[in-house]
Amino acid sequence: MKNRNQNKGFTLVELLVVMAIIALLLGLLLPALAKARATARQVKDQTQVKQIHQGWLTAANDSQGILPLPGEINRVGAVPGRGDIDEIQNNHGNLHGSMLGRGYVNAQIMVSPAEINAKVIPCATYNMNMIKPASDVYWDPGAGTGFKADLLIQSNTSYSTMPLDPTTRRKTEWKNTSNSRFAILGNRGPKAGAVTGDDYTNSKTLLIHGGTKEWDGNIGYNDNHIEYGRTSYPENVKPLAQAACSGGPADLVISTLSQDNIFKNDTGCQTGGKKNVDSVLWIQKTSSNTTSTGTTTLDIYSGSDFVSWD
Numbered sequence: 001m002k003n004r005n006q007n008k009g010f011t012l013v014e015l016l017v018v019m020a021i022i023a024l025l026l027g028l029l030l031p032a033l034a035k036a037r038a039t040a041r042q043v044k045d046q047t048q049v050k051q052i053h054q055g056w057l058t059a060a061n062d063s064q065g066i067l068p069l070p071g072e073i074n075r076v077g078a079v080p081g082r083g084d085i086d087e088i089q090n091n092h093g094n095l096h097g098s099m100l101g102r103g104y105v106n107a108q109i110m111v112s113p114a115e116i117n118a119k120v121i122p123c124a125t126y127n128m129n130m131i132k133p134a135s136d137v138y139w140d141p142g143a144g145t146g147f148k149a150d151l152l153i154q155s156n157t158s159y160s161t162m163p164l165d166p167t168t169r170r171k172t173e174w175k176n177t178s179n180s181r182f183a184i185l186g187n188r189g190p191k192a193g194a195v196t197g198d199d200y201t202n203s204k205t206l207l208i209h210g211g212t213k214e215w216d217g218n219i220g221y222n223d224n225h226i227e228y229g230r231t232s233y234p235e236n237v238k239p240l241a242q243a244a245c246s247g248g249p250a251d252l253v254i255s256t257l258s259q260d261n262i263f264k265n266d267t268g269c270q271t272g273g274k275k276n277v278d279s280v281l282w283i284q285k286t287s288s289n290t291t292s293t294g295t296t297t298l299d300i301y302s303g304s305d306f307v308s309w310d
Helices: 012-060 092-101 168-173
Strands: 159-161 183-187 217-221 226-229 240-244 274-277
Touching (some): 012 092, 012 183
Antiparallel strands (some): 240 274
């Protein structure tokens, strides 16, 4: 008589069938899971871009609608709130450092959840105790503790921002214009807006949201809306033409630009004698102006020690 309590195990064939089914399900689910995670990172990244710009807009309410400018916060001289704009203060490290010190943003939202560069990390050493406006110190300026924006060494922000130099661009758009066609910050792009060649194909920025063939990114506009796209020529963005070119340098070229590469600085005049005022998004580690009360008004930028790329 057979023992009814005898355990009956799986046969080898049954185990192989179960394992094959599990492998098939994993093969079907893992790509979908990876896509879902990438989408979640992109959405969170989009939210962070919006929060950063919203912080700037909040700060602008205390400055006649002008977006935060480090050289206006820490002016020439030692009297708080008085003096000329100190142009040598105007770089992105100081911009984000001043906003962090004033509580308009936090260090975590400055680094994208999709960041791929190991040199970009949240600022964990910022020293709030160094901020003493009465002593003409408005953010942590420490070399080892302050906010950094240099992709070649260390950057505490993932995002590129409009350059802060004293140009037509800054006079026109570095304020609360609610302009839905002017890009003000977003994911960074290939060097100088390259769309072909080694500067494009070797750019780490292609891997932030996309693959190795195509740039993907979130772009924030001056009306605080964010768009996700796959081109450095967003359809929504076109060069503005608001400042006359009369009296400009002789080498200005005539341009009939109908599209704007948001990672390339387009200089020159449009037909009709109007200067291009285009959207440009870079990470500016130092100011290109060498004087404390600089009077430069041309949209001209200088060298690798002004902008760093990856």
